[in-house]
Amino acid sequence: MTVRVALIGCGFFARNHMLAWRDLPGAKVVAVCDLDSGRAGNFAAEFGAEAFTDPAVMLAEVRPDATDIVTTVASHRKLVTLAVQHSGAVICQKPFAASLTDGQAMVSACAAADVPLFVHENFRWQAPWRAVQARLAAGVVGTPRFLRLSFRHAFDIYTAQPYLAEEPDLALMDVGLHLFDMASCLMGDVVRVSCETQRLNPRVAGQDAFQALLRHSSGAVSSVECSFFAQLSPDPFPQTLGRVEGDAGTLEVLAGYRLRQHGSDGPADIDVEPELPIWGARPWHLIQDSVCAFQTHVLEVLAGRAQPQPSGADNLRTLAVTLAAIRAAKSGATLVPEGAAPG
Ligand SMILES: NC(=O)c1ccc[n+]([C@@H]2O[C@H](COP(=O)([O-])OP(=O)(O)OC[C@H]3O[C@@H](n4cnc5c(N)ncnc54)[C@H](O)[C@@H]3O)[C@@H](O)[C@H]2O)c1
Known part of the structure; x- marks a missing residue:
């Protein structure tokens, strides 16, 4: 089975995620999303994925096995609590959260949905x-x-x-x-x-x-x-x-x-x-x-x-x-x- 991954945030560090996913047998990034359409389009063209600029639209349409969130910390709570509704697993880059309240909200949302939540602590x-x-x-x-x-x-x-x-x-x-x-x-x-x-x-x-x-x-x-x-x-x-x-x-x-x-x-x-x-x-x-x-x-x-x-x-x-x-x-x-x- 191939794990279908959707990635959010096509910036500096996400390039490492994309290249590593491409090398992994058993996984494929099928969709990428960035508020900046140029960034999403570039990744999509280079890696053979579909490009989106709205995470909600992408996740509802693609329903990935895993969502890989590679944005900066301010967006994490909103994106994790959205991703948990549509995907089988959620991965969030560090810093996970700026406050314990935000961190707890993400942990609780994933636990309630019985969806594994990873923090990308490499x-x-x-x-x-x-x-x-x-x-x-x-x-x-x-x-x-x-x-x-x-x-x-x-x-x-x-x-x-x-x-x-x-x-x-x-x-x-x-x-x-x-x-x-x-x-x-x-x-x-x-x-x-x-x-x-x-x-x-x-x-x-x-x-x-x-x-x-x-x-x-x-x-x-x-x-x-x-x-x-x-x-x-x-x-x-x-x-x-x-x-x-x-x-x-x-x-x-x-x-x-x-x-x-x-x-x-x-x-x-x-x-x-x-x-x-x-x-x-x-x-x-x-x-x-x-x-x-x-x-x-x-x-x-x-x-x-x-x-x-x-x-x-x-x-x-x-x-x-x-x-x-x-x-x-x-x-x-x-x-x-x-x-x-x-x-
Ligand atoms: N683990 C590591 O070793 C390591 C190294 C570098 C960076 N990071 C982390 O990775 C994260 C991203 O860092 P970066 O340097 O790649 O940032 P970046 O600013 O280069 O890229 C972030 C991208 O996310 C997009 N984005 C922001 N909010 C969005 C939203 N709601 N929906 C869709 N796209 C959105 C932005 O448009 C931008 O293109 C940070 O949290 C940083 O701390 C981790």
Whole structure:
């Protein structure tokens, strides 16, 4: 069976979605929609899909197996609650929502209709961190106690995504939520957050760096840091570096796609560079491969062989951590994310 996909939002990042869907046996994007008819028409012509400018018209006509929403956050609630009425599954890009009220409304609408809701959180699907997840599951570091995640670069992200230069909580709302999703996936639920933010690049309006400290329900601690203005040579963009320390060993994700495993026999380095998709290019292949991995996972879920990772409900908890980090940075307090049990 071919999964019929309808995509909404034919902008910068949607190109990766379209190219990855095209490569996946078992899926076909049959319709695309953008308020901008030129953008929808270009994608439709390039990928052999039908073009629409009104999501309601497209969804009522096409009734897809999955709707892939690749618009910016302000439109997500309206589009997800529309898509759930017409499609078998809904995928929403991050940031899932700007508020917990909007996030909860989307989770509730999909739960009431018994329609799976995915949030496109591709960082946890990046090859080096998939390799870490597999080793943690195999117990190679014992019980994980400490995580460091570091995403620091000065790559120009503003030319392709001009809206980022206006985002007040830039680093936390653009990449912080990816990193908090990874931290929860690797170390469990977050029960306490403190955070410092900085505005470093004079070209942008918002806080473009942060350092957060997380306490997990297991007692583990994570140090999560991000800067969009770290002057490094070579610039590691778009790699997330870091380490997990457990009571029986340590795993380090190092620049250049090296995974270093420290065990009783000493350190061993493993090459965890992702594959270059046939349509991909370095250094984007890390992200492009993760989009392929995430979309492959969507098909696994639709075939009944997996549960969404992350689901809308999972990502609501990540949003609560992100919003708590924003409030913690403003107030200087250490906070419990909304809905989390105090640690
Ligand atoms: N996961 C990642 O690694 C990653 C990377 C980059 C961007 N993103 C996310 O992807 C999303 C899109 O970002 P982008 O840079 O592609 O944005 P973009 O502005 O380039 O594209 C968004 C498109 O959606 C269209 N659109 C908006 N509202 C619509 C509606 N109601 N109906 C139909 N079309 C509508 C716009 O016309 C535009 O063409 C953002 O939420 C961003 O955070 C994720």
